[in-house]
Every structure is written in structure tokens, then in C-alpha cells.
């Protein structure tokens with residue numbers, strides 16, 4: 001028997017990788033039901049803390065002690081009633097049917113019915129005296145993220161940022177200009193009934209979701225890449241030109257590497273490396289779809305210069321590069337909007353470890369940069385430890401000249417854009433720029449610097 005959308009959503013929420021056969025279950029659904037599964041899963045992930053708080057007023061047992069299945073059933077029921085406006089009888093019955101034993105069905109039914117009879121009977125902590133708890137529950141984040149946002153951005157901007165990262169946004173596409181121009185692609189989308197409009201960059205298009213990306217017109221023909229505008233900026237900052245030899249150090253799945261390849265043309269070369277060989281395979285597949293044959297993909301650990309040198313030599317790849325992009329793994333707070341599970345999976349204690357790894361990768365990268373070459377460092381996070389601190393330390397230690405013109409890179413950026421003068425970096429922020437949260441820094445390697453590769 002075919003599983004319902006709600007049953008599949010419950011299964012997805014109940015296990016990290018999804019139980020066996022889940023992708024088959026999803027494939028059997030029609031487009032509307034697939035969209036419903038996505039909305040339910042992302043909605044519950046996004047609003048988990050708020051939903052648990054809400055449910056706790058109607059549950060005589062602490063919600064943390066409920067089994068994952070019962071708790072997720074309740075979360076899904078509350079989400080449908082409170083956020084989706086689904087009539088309570090439909091929301092309740094559908095979730096009760098997903099439960100196994102009589103006990104589970106009775107419990108979920110009781111809690112959800114009680115909520116439907118008393119909507120809004122939930123008291124939040126005081127905004128005046130318990131600001132962190134208030135914002136963390138109201139906007140559904142862990143306390144530590146709220147605390148950090150308040151410290152970094154102040155109350156008004158922190159609240160806008162929390163809200164903005166809970167609001168779904170349209171899909172952004174980067175046009176593959178080697179194959180099509182933006183106007184033609186835009187017309188193609190509009191002719192196919194999509195709500196599509198130009199983005200802030202002359203190579204970006206916004207599309208109001210609907211169907212899966214692989215069904216978009218021009219996908220198989222490689223006319224675009226799904227890429228947030230903030231994720232396009234590091235490549236624009238690197239400014240790859242025809243003939244450049246570029247190393248994209250942490251390159252998978254290849255969003256930036258394929259853009260760089262487009263820009264260096266047939267005369268240039270992109271070496272796209274990643275520690276994870278399976279993920280590196282994603283770059284190869286993306287290049288094939290986009291018709292790019294100037295990218296060499298290599299699996300390596302960029303924290304060790306010796307390993308990198310050996311991998312380059314083995315593959316006959318250059319040991320010196322004109323331009324290098326370092327887009328390392330980070331805590332990902334800037335992409336919570338798209339991946340709300342980051343809220344619950346990430347720990348504040350991960351941040352110093354991430355920062356140490358980022359610094360090591362930068363240290364390796366610079367050894368392969370030619371004098372006068374350009375290095376761009378970007379992250380999709382909003383912690384100063386991984387951004388200003390890592391970059392500031394690196395620039396100071398190695399005498400890189402900070403060089404970044406934020407106004408040229410993001411035309412609709414305004415004066416609120418944090419851009420320390422002389423620091424050579426910029427932030428893009430969801431609540432100000434309508435993009436993912438990104439940090440982008442650019443430095444020029446000045447000849448005469450000591451300590452090059454032995």
C-alpha cells in the first residue's frame with residue numbers, strides 16, 4: 001500500500017538518513033504530495049522548539065520523554081494546525097492514523113484535540129526580562145544562537161535575522177552564460193508558466209519554487225546551476241579571467257568551481273579538490289551537465305601540504321596557482337534558512353574546532369599561490385571566530401594585502417553592510433540582502449613574503 005505524505009514525513013523526521021526504501025516512497029508520490037512532505041519536514045525542523053513548547057502546555061508528560069514517533073506525530077499535528085491552517089479534524093485524524101499501538105493513537109489524539117479546543121493558550125517568556133528565552137522559543141532556535149546574534153547584531157537586527165532564517169525564499173539560479181543569456185532563460189521559465197524574475201546580479205534569476213529543480217526547463221541542457229546569490233559572490237571576488245589557473249580547495253558539490261571554470265574558459269584550468277571522493281564525484285557530474293571540460297577533480301585533504309603536493313604531482317597538476325578559493329567546511333549558521341536542522345545539530349563547541357581546521361586549510365592553500373596571486377576565503381556562517389578572526393590572523397601573519405570592493409560585488413548592498421574598512425571582507429546577511437548569510441574575504445599575496453613551500 002502506498003504511504004501517505006504525512007506518514008513519509010513522520011518517517012523522515014524519525015531518522016537521520018531516512019529508513020530504507022524512503023526515496024522509493026517519495027518517488028511514488030505525485031508532485032503535490034512531494035511538496036507537502038517537504039513543507040511538513042522543513043516546517044517541523046524549523047519550528048521544533050516552538051512546537052515542543054506549545055505542546056508541553058497540553059501534555060501531562062514532559063515532551064522530551066515521549067518516543068520520537070509520538071513526539072514527531074504531535075509536532076506534525078501542531079504544525080499543520082498552527083502554521084498551515086489545516087482544519088484540526090484533518091490534522092488530528094491524519095496523525096492518529098500514522099501511530100502504531102492503541103496507546104500511541106489515544107495519546108496523540110488526546111493532546112492534539114486538547115490543543116485544537118484551546119488554540120493560543122500558550123504563554124511565552126517575558127520579552128522584557130527573559131529576552132533570550134523569549135526569542136529562542138518564539139522564533140525556535142537554541143539559546144546559544146540567539147545569544148550570539150544579539151551580541152553581534154543588536155536586538156532589532158537579531159530579531160529580523162531570526163525571523164528571516166525561518167522564512168522560505170524563492171530558488172535562485174545562476175545562469176550558465178556559456179550556454180544561454182539571462183533574458184532568454186528568464187523567458188523560457190515564464191513561457192513554461194513559472195513565476196520567475198531577474199535577481200540582484202546580472203547572472204541570477206529567482207524562481208518561485210513549485211516543481212523540483214530537476215523538472216525546471218533547461219536543467220538537463222545545463223543552462224543553470226541552483227546557487228544562492230551570496231554563494232556566487234566569492235567567485236566574483238576571485239575574478240577568474242580567461243587563461244587563469246585556479247585551485248578551488250574545498251570544491252564539492254561544485255557550485256563555485258563550475259562558475260570559475262565558465263570564467264577561465266578553455267585557455268584556463270580549474271583544479272577542484274575535496275576531501276570526500278564521493279562528493280568530488282558530484283563536481284564531475286555537474287561539469288558534465290554544464291558542458292565544462294576544463295576542470296580536474298581530485299580527492300585530497302587540504303589540511304596537509306605534503307598530501308596536496310603529492311596528489312598534484314601524481315595527477316600532473318600545477319603546483320602554483322594564479323588564484324585560489326578557500327570555501328571550507330564551517331558551522332553553517334548562514335544557511336539555516338535552507339537547512340533548519342543545523343539549528344539542532346550544530347553545537348557551539350564545534351566552532352573553535354572548525355576555526356582551527358579553516359586556518360590549517362588556509363595555511364596549506366597559500367603555499368600554492370604564486371606571488372601577486374589572489375586568494376578568496378569564504379564561509380556560509382556568521383561567527384567571528386570562523387570569519388574575521390581566522391582571516392585577520394592569516395592576513396597579518398603572511399602579509400596579504402586585503403583587497404575587496406563590496407559595493408562592486410553586490411550592487412544592492414547598502415550602508416548597513418558590515419564591511420570593516422581595510423579588512424578586505426564583507427558579510428551578506430539574510431535579513432538585509434535577502435541572501436544566505438556569507439562572509440567573503442579577498443587578499444593579494446605580496447611578493448617577498450617569507451615561508452613559501454620548502
Ligand SMILES: C[S@@+](CC[C@H](N)C(=O)[O-])C[C@H]1O[C@@H](n2cnc3c(N)ncnc32)[C@H](O)[C@@H]1O
Nearest residue numbers: 250251252253254255256274275301302327329
Ligand atoms: C562549504 S563546502 C564547499 C562548497 C563548494 N565550494 C561549492 O561551492 O559547491 C565544504 C567542502 O569542504 C570539504 N572538506 C572538508 N574538509 C576538507 C579538507 N580537509 N580538505 C579538502 N576539503 C575538505 C567538504 O567535503 C565539503 O564538500
